[in-house]
Amino acid sequence: MRAHEAGALHAEGYGGPSWLRPPADVNALVPSLWARSVERGADGALTVGGLSALELAREFGTPAYVIDEDDFRSRAREFKQTYAEVFSGIAGGVDVYYAGKAFLCTEVARWVREEDLFLDVASGGELAVAVRAGVPGERIGVHGNNKSVAEIRAALDYGVGRIIVDSLQEIERVSEVAAELGVVAPVLIRVTVGVEAHTHEFIATAHEDQKFGLSLAGGHALEAAKRVLARPDTLRLLGLHSHIGSQIFDTSGFEVSTRRILGLHLQIARELGHELPELDLGGGFGIAYTTQHDPLSPKRLAEGMARIVELECRADGVAVPRISIEPGRAIAGPSTFTLYEVGTVKPVDLDGGASRLYVSVDGGMSDNVRTALYDADYSCTLAGRRSDAEPVLARVVGKHCESGDIVVKDEFLPGDVRPGDLLAVPGTGAYCRSLSSQYNHTPRPPVVAVRGGEARVVVRRETIEDILALDV
Template identity: 70%
Template sequence: MRAHEAGALHADGYLGPSWLRAPADVNALLPQLWSEGVRREAGGELSVAGLDVASLAAEHGTPAYVVDEADFRARARAFRTAFDDAFRPLCGGADVYYAGKAFLCTEVARWIADEGLSLDTCSGGELAVALRAGVPRERIGLHGNNKSDAELARALEAGIGRIVVDSLGEIDRLADAAAARGLRAPVLLRVTVGVEAHTHSYIATAHEDQKFGLSLSEGVAAEAVRRVLARPELELRGLHSHIGSQIFDVQGFEVAARRVLRLHAAVARDHGVVLPELDVGGGFGIAYTTQHDPLPPAELAAGMAEIIGTECAELGVDVPRISAEPGRAIAGPSTFTLYRVGTTKDVALDGGGTRRYVAVDGGMSDNIRTALYDADYSATLAGRASAAAPVLSRVVGKHCESGDVVVKDEFLPGDTGPGDLLAVPGTGAYCRSMASQYNHVPRPPVLAVRDGEARVLLRRETEDDLLALDVG
């Protein structure tokens, strides 16, 4: 395949990525991409938790994010159980903090609390949702590389369980705010361990040249320890490390754990303070397409427990209480986005051949990840089965951008056309939470389905909502 100035997607004879194969049955669902409750019924239509997508579309319209509530809860429980079981022999158990940035609303925060997880927030808005949902305050954490004074004040006044400090300047600001309120703030220090996660550069967060954390190699983390311990208004609970997102093995965690545990041991040696906690972060990947092969929670937890147990033994320190922060791995596979097809086009390529463009009624405003991260997604014809041959297609949106692509490459039935329903799996994480109103397109609703019934978690935005902020 010869090079093309606009990239491989425009090269002559492009037949899709090497991992994509034409399906033997274009109607078949790959289980690893969908929630447990998704089925293709005898009539060919997709259903979720006993409710068919045609009924969902008729009542709630498209596009819509559709959450399988039982699946979401089951994934949350699986992580809580796996980490608690794996670390119980080492330190009495582990805590799982759901990363709210993946997707958060009041009801989801309640699910998380119901299933025994804690909740990690990274803004005043996410903290407000957690408090509104009634999440136990000791099970709420606050992250962020640039927390405002107002956000720190709210966290202190709410009495949340921990604040993850991200910079030297934040230490005195937090300590002064705690002193003014007669409080002692529980603190973790986010440490940059210099591990290059094998993921997109925008979501790799532990290498040195980026905005998060306190560098180990430059001595900034050690200085942060000294400064926190010098402020009686702060209680240093432990260290925090996060190496990135959409990660499929524990190798990167091994290097990160070794480096952060050296600092953990140095705090005890140099300051006589035994830190009771260690947060190993999250970033566990999910299957968006057949090229992805994520580990189940039990294998992830067992692998990390072996790493941390070994490192602590070599350093001669007790294993601290461990916490982890899955978000995508819980929310992502539990949700699909339901679209309706508007137009299709066959576009001639240089050197021969054509590409089928399938345009849907959403796009980059409800899923920016393809445009932002070059992310891959799958799709299936959802409202019916088809006997037509599969055609390599690209699912695109309705926005005024040539980069408005939802699914770069997928085999769809050749008779896919206007009015058909299309479902894109794996959209529960970082789709609604990163959604916009680009081109003044209202954001879709979030629907939870359980036992054959749907309820609205977030309603569809309207044009009135768009205009409500326009005071001109």
């Protein structure tokens, strides 16, 4: 049960969550939380790709999303290479789809293309970005539970490699557009397998009581397969798709979901006489936002999933189809931190004699709504200098007119943190810029890419003029 934001965790003698411990060195960085090039320079300032946070703040202002391009690319490459190696000799191949919804702009879509990954889009807008970036149509998958006719038409016009159908009505809709265009639409059926991943309620996507997919238990997924196969002139059934959630830290949920979806795969082969060539197992692999998180490496994830697929296919006596995965935030998330400037600092007394330092920054829920939306945890560090002060329990909050405008619920910061200081919040590469807003008519921050000691804007900062330009 969710508590009111203003009163959350104000228990007697509260000293922070159980997993948060006062650091021996408040300046130390936890490597798992940051892009691989991030370190603290000789002057105490944070550096990324050889550039100081002080330099970045002076040139690009705050708040700003700072993305390490090499880190992003290396994580994409690691997933592609690792899954190819682990599944070699088991499946017909593995396709790694980058989830555009995590974070997408034209430049990032180019990186995805250049690293030879596939791309998932979930709207006509995301498809337009992919087209602008020159991502080949056959390397694009189109998601969404309510695709419009215009979005379906744009996807088929561009020759996308797959449309993931999410309802019986959508099968009719895709078929009608395909007939109009004189093409055969390649489709996967999104199956709700009844597995609830160990994650937040709002991002667990394979239990029955939610909006995505066609129910396995209710027979709707099998009926969808029948309807697709009955339209060979307009639809081509490539396979099944399952996605059990996000921010997942083990493969146990995949074991259950794979067993169930392969059962349907086998049923379609035996009862409908159609052996499906592909199987998408989804993804949603977790990342470390704080020290409480311990994500699996791509190799351990791949080994666990390969073992499950091989065992289940062998037991059913079917060939292993071509596998797809969707790493989601695991590529984009750790590559980015958000750089803020501190505006005000004030101590707040809690019950039982405890206190907390409220540190207000120049951004907030408009650039990172995940804390308010998902009760998400984040970490942060002083980014512009080193401090010898003792650590104090702090809460980093935004500038918006909202009591739930919290960026970092609990963190130990130096007791001498003051207005004008820079703070950096790691792990903001996924679902922060994508979910950003203009709340309180606040312009959205820029995205600054760093590589080889150079920085460039890949998404410019919004201006007040941009906001006013929408008014008629």
